[in-house]
Amino acid sequence: MIITIDGPAASGKSTAARLLAQKLSASFLDTGAMYRAVTLAAMQASVNMSDEDELLSVIRTNKFEFSVTDDEMSVRINGIDFTEQIRTPQVTANARYIASCPNVREKLVEMQRQFAASRQKIVTEGRDQGTVAFPDADIKFYLVADSAARAKRRQADLRAGGDDQTLEQIQMAIEERDKSDKNRAVGPLKPADDAVIIDTTDLSIDGVVEKLLSCVKEKCLKKN
Numbered sequence: 001m002i003i004t005i006d007g008p009a010a011s012g013k014s015t016a017a018r019l020l021a022q023k024l025s026a027s028f029l030d031t032g033a034m035y036r037a038v039t040l041a042a043m044q045a046s047v048n049m050s051d052e053d054e055l056l057s058v059i060r061t062n063k064f065e066f067s068v069t070d071d072e073m074s075v076r077i078n079g080i081d082f083t084e085q086i087r088t089p090q091v092t093a094n095a096r097y098i099a100s101c102p103n104v105r106e107k108l109v110e111m112q113r114q115f116a117a118s119r120q121k122i123v124t125e126g127r128d129q130g131t132v133a134f135p136d137a138d139i140k141f142y143l144v145a146d147s148a149a150r151a152k153r154r155q156a157d158l159r160a161g162g163d164d165q166t167l168e169q170i171q172m173a174i175e176e177r178d179k180s181d182k183n184r185a186v187g188p189l190k191p192a193d194d195a196v197i198i199d200t201t202d203l204s205i206d207g208v209v210e211k212l213l214s215c216v217k218e219k220c221l222k223k224n
């Protein structure tokens, strides 16, 4: 069983996907962590972020390991844990170079399919999970929310980590990221034709998970 959850930055995908996976005893895959890991490795190697061949060589020459614990995806690059470092604002801002590189996307989608192939049930979240990585997924969700509401959520996360950016700065960065995610040629952010669209603006995280769960139950009942 494959469930995909796509949507823009800070729409609640990650937390909702993780909690849904827990409820369904399914595996959870945060594909953003993969793009972030390659971005960090590219930054560490000081490659030219606009050079596709150099970006591709980052994937070829580094060993990336992704494992899932109850709380998050752990990321190791060449055996060293970088789970925290992939979340810095610098990595977030540079991820668009990696995300716009078709060859890198192809490799990461391949890794995502391998990850799913070895599991019975999976909830996977990102931007292109229902459209490109798993077009035949059993259930597809697309989460949306006002950029102001998303900025507030992101600010709470960032503050917990000691980062004190203003709401305006955060909202602007989110809108920039949406623009770049929606307008790239390969794997752009958009809902799959058969996705269930959920607006999370006025929902608590528990409310989002409840909605997802009831859709899953309804779809499973219809199938059986």
Ligand code: C5P
Binding pocket: 009, 010, 031, 032, 033, 035, 036, 095, 096, 099, 125, 126, 127, 128, 129, 177, 181
């Ligand atoms: O979801 P998260 O914010 O961690 O993703 C970081 C970046 O990785 C996004 O801004 C997006 O550009 C890219 N991404 C992507 N496709 C995915 C997941 C993430 O392009 N499936």
